[in-house]
Amino acid sequence: EVQLVQSGAEVKKPGEFLKISCKGSGYRFSNYYIAWVRQMPGKGLEWMGIIFPGDSDTRYSPSFQGQVTISADTSINTAYLHWSSLKASDTAMYYCARQGSAVVSPSDYWGQGTLVTVSS
């Protein structure tokens, strides 16, 4: 059974570093893109970027380029989303999703989401 399990909710202060994770199981992790999707409170879905764990090919939406970093560790089947300096506007739910073996493809399995709250 394909599963994506994300790390728990985080409460941080502006300016702090944060790294959240997404662990895949039930499939060959290296062979499928992992996407990250933001959902701000009460708002819609925003595609942030993707990584192909097998070769670390990473693409970002222009809206998120330079704001976050996506990485992956195939030895532990885990993808990451990290911020070097959080802002209050980063408060949102963040989902990871398996996006298939092509760089443009549907997201067929999703993690449960990680709620990030940034407040002074």
Added chain:
Amino acid sequence: DIQLTQSPSSLSASVGDRVTITCQASHDITNFLNWYQQKPGKAPKLLLYGASSLKTGVPSRFSGSGSGTHFSFTISSLQPEDIATYYCQQYDDLPLTFGGGTKVEIK
């Protein structure tokens, strides 16, 4: 970026009603369109891909059609468990983009 315009943004219908949502793309995306369902407090779930292909296990009351720039999503007979927000997403080009969502409620 390819923009997706979904309408309506919300609707209220009775159990058993036929419900249709539309999604218009700013560029020709052939049939590279997905539909997702997001129930309150839950992660999105893929229902349809390739504009009209039902993901395995998804009830047949859900369907999709369209190509190019105009797409539609239909629930043939609305059920109480279909209360959710529905999103279209294009996967013709990066960055992938979502429509604004349609919130479906029971009248």
